[in-house]
Amino acid sequence: METETDLCIVVPAFDTLNLTPLGTSVLIAACRQRGFRVGAVYASVLMGARIGYELYETICGTLVRKQPGEYIFKPHAYPPETLARIPEGIEHPKMLDLIASVAPAVGPHLDEVVQAIAAKKPRIVGITNMFQQNMSAFAIARRVRAALPDALIVMGGANVTGVMAKALAPIFDCVDYFFDGEADVAFPDFCEAYLRRGERPAGRIVECAPLQNMADSPDADFSDFIAALREQQDAGRLPPELPGYVTYESSRGCWWGAKHHCIFCGLNQASMNFREKGSERVVRELTALDERWDGRPIRTADNIIPNSYFATVLPQLAAMPHPPKLFYEVKANLKEEQVALMRTAGVYSIQPGVESLSTPVLKLMRKGVSAHQNIMLLRSSAKHGMRAGWNLIYGFPGETQQNYRDMLAIFPALVHFRPPDGISEIMIDRFSPNFDDHERLGIPEIKPFEIYRGLYPSDAPLDEIAYHFDGIYTTEFLSDTALVKEFRDSVDHWKHLWLRAQRPLLLLETKASGGGVVIDTRPIAREALSVLSPAAVNALAQLERPRPREGLPEAVAEHLDFLLQRRYVIDHENLLLSVVVRRASAEPNRARVPMMAEASSL
Template sequence: MDDRRDDQKVDICIVVPPFADIATPPLGSAILAAACKARGLSVRVLHGNILLASLSGYDAYRAVSDSSIKQMVGERLFRDHAYPAAMRARLGEPGPVPEALKAEHDAIAPTVGPFLDALTEQIVALAPRILGISSVFQQNLASAALALRVKAAAPEICIVLGGANIASPMGEALADIFTGVDHFFSGEADIAFPDFCERYVLKGERPAARVVHCEPIRDMRVTPTPDFSDFFADLRAAQARRQLPPELPYSLPMESSRGCWWGAKNHCTFCGLNGETMSFREKPAALILEEFDAVGDLWGVKRFMLADNIMPLRYLKDLLPVLAEREERPNLFYEVKANLTHEQLDLMARAGIDAIQPGIESLSSSVLRLMRKGVSGLQNIMLLRDSRSFAIRVVWNYLYGLPGETAGAYRAVLDLMPRIEHLQAPSGMSGIVIDRFSPYFNDPATFGIADLTPIPVYRALYPDAAALDRIAYHFMGRYSTELLRDPALLRALEDEIERWKQQWARRSPPVLAIVKSSAAGAMIADTRRVARQPLTIIAPDRVAALRSFERPVTRGDLDPALAAHAEWFLARDMLIEHEGKLLNVVTHAGTRASPALQRREQQKAAGLAA
């Protein structure tokens, strides 16, 4: 932590508990700190995540921070510190720690007590009137444990807890068992929390209710530019002590919208985000541009991870064209819808968007319909193809286990995967979890789901079994699918996706790309496992034919000449036939992209062709 400031008294202390990521700063605490400072209140954000990572080791901390929600290893580490003795006696047995995380768990466990002591000491030294703690993902029990310690050491401090884990009815249920917390903020607290702090610090007034329900922000212009000063103070101090990698942070989080314009029309069946409001709200392009410039210049970081659930469509017209025209621009990560066109991806690449999370989830149209995704399997493959051409990294995960899925849908994709291994591999394959606020949770009978219950690990984390239905965010239900009844097919899918991932873990992932093009034809490089030969020269008529399949085409629409070309490309797996249509899966190595991308891709191609 930053020793320069820890003896300064403040009105408000905000704590970011473990196991928040430390590769990028938390956004919520930075926004709330800025909002309170705008009211004339003094604020110090203490990053408990950085402190614990410094004590226990970065690698062990990161492994737990990134671990599966089904295991909740981060919560397990704090469970014995989160409750008074009488409540601890009612906790269920946690069972063994997953073997893959046992070493990391065992490295962190001895540091939890000293961590809580050290952080409590720092908070008490600041003598804040209010201690605010944020809780999302695996932060509930660290928050409860810290609140208990601080309340015992300094009962005069008003302790409040907010964040996604406090959304109603979870907040009300946690209020019954988190005895060290005075107030719980449910919902978007951008205005309600500074209001609360101002009234309490200046007038000593507090609401009668322990759970404060916050109204959603209607106008994103009221949210301030995030203040990351305390994050950098804490991080740089740990880096100076050689406790954390010097290259951190990898990026800074920013927020240009809230809600989901697609979800407001068609709520994806498994999605539990935006539990209290799906209403879409966005910042004007000029405002987010100002924030990119101000934050980037202040901290010397030019990579931003946008926290939006989905990029505003309007930005394709009023934000990205402005960024594309700049000599220097930040690199951006955005979540997007997968039906982006080639032209839109071209604009995004020129505007500095070099990574996207498009919610692909599946390459089967029938499964995507079950998800209410509003795209087809071929549209997802087109997105992967064109993103590779523009060197835009695609973050995605293959989901399975959806009520109504068929084995045939997965067999078709299994046959397809070796042919498209040159496209961005998924991060893995995951069975769905039924999340609170999702359609699966809200209306399980419609989807054939019975007996919804919290996932088993909750029983070992919370003392009141009867309240778990209100506390839990992740659930399981009783239903079956053709895939779940076919373990051999499921195993084959997992194995093929693992092979795909391994191909992309290599220094040079597989290529199927036009690497040279002229009036005389084109050269196609192919390093996939299914490749016939590494380099293929095609004449101009074949180049033209290949372009005819940039979008899906049915066989019935082909004239004899184009049909003959199609068979030639199909024999070389440069065209795929999927769900009754043909599609070109050859990418372009910089021939239709931004100048910087052209240079990178041509350098790769030159090395291959040499």
């Protein structure tokens, strides 16, 4: 028997089931703190259970240029007369087959979702909307409007931010209000005004001021999501191990982006201003999550780890015998001692924002790091057994062919580092400098991804609805299609090397005498084992930071030819740098998360 609620939060498909839904769980907690009776319907869970987890997650993870999740719900998001004015949009046979295979499940799914919402008798229905959720969110809104004509229907999320909400509002009149921005306070305030005083905003767009103090954001309440998930797991419809990760937020905004906005980044539209939780709260919450979830990995949603945590949070976690397993996004200029601290503090995986190994290209991106700093970060991560996820992005106005030839020249020496997770030409995302200032940045014209044209009426303002855009331009590198192919093929080769049972190694084992042995299983290796004298080991150590040839100490210079011939040292952009991984001393906390095998073959 359902209990009547004041409001019901709805999470549409296609939102991954492998992560706890952070934003909605924070909103649920914020509304419950105000004394409201809050229900939740996870349409995401119901859809995953209906069509099968693997197929569901395949759709969630599909490239944004294809967006099958949107096309699956498109026929249900519009009235027939509007649908007739929308072109088909997708021509790829595999995508058409995928959509056709799921289509019969959509109608029954929506019936089930609306029935679950109606059973809670809410006065407000709040629907989240991000990534591939536009069509499913509006399909649910249409059905709820018919089933609960007196309920207020509101929507928030990344897909209805800024001008996008204003453009979508006239098309989808089934939604009463759109929340634009961080709604931690604005949404509970809205509920207070309507449910307790009968007041409603004058306009359909509710602009939310950015949260100024992270203390005003409550701990996420995942209980409704877990209950929905467990019901389907107990029935054998979803894998018992879900969710694979618990989500957590310790900060918002980006302290680097507030100073130098990376030109391709469209995040933090609401506020780039950096805000962080206090260290005592973070340690307490992380410890509680770790205990509650029995050591399940915790993925922080932060755009970048707060610098202050290296002096506060991380030392406290490192002092624990069994710290939580953490993922964080970081800036790539971390010092090796910072990487070591993070690893000891339980951070098993990072995303360091490595997007190129060319300093000139990184300058075009406004990344604030050099190629050598990126390589040093990959080396430190391998040494300390930390997974570093990174990508290569190309297509920046001003890049040259030589930038990429220089990278191709060093790739064979770096294959013992974890390869890029992906390689792609830049997308132009709304709210990024490449979008807002595209002409000045060398992109004369931009246009929405073609895939959007099959999702909205022909007279819809796609320039205001779309999030992803193509640029009409070229670069010296893009114009050389053979070089582009060579660059991409080289990365593919690197990735294939890491699919082997024995991944490439370049490891220095030092001896008590001061000498050492280098183990080298890269394809370019001259010898699998090389004995180094104490002087050669010292020369390598002197080159663990980039140095020009000029002015090298004689004790280093006399070993340079040997080190370069063996590709233990690279000469990149007129600077020398060791790429040899020194074996790290064992740390008790590293044993808890066996990422060493993932970061290298040590």
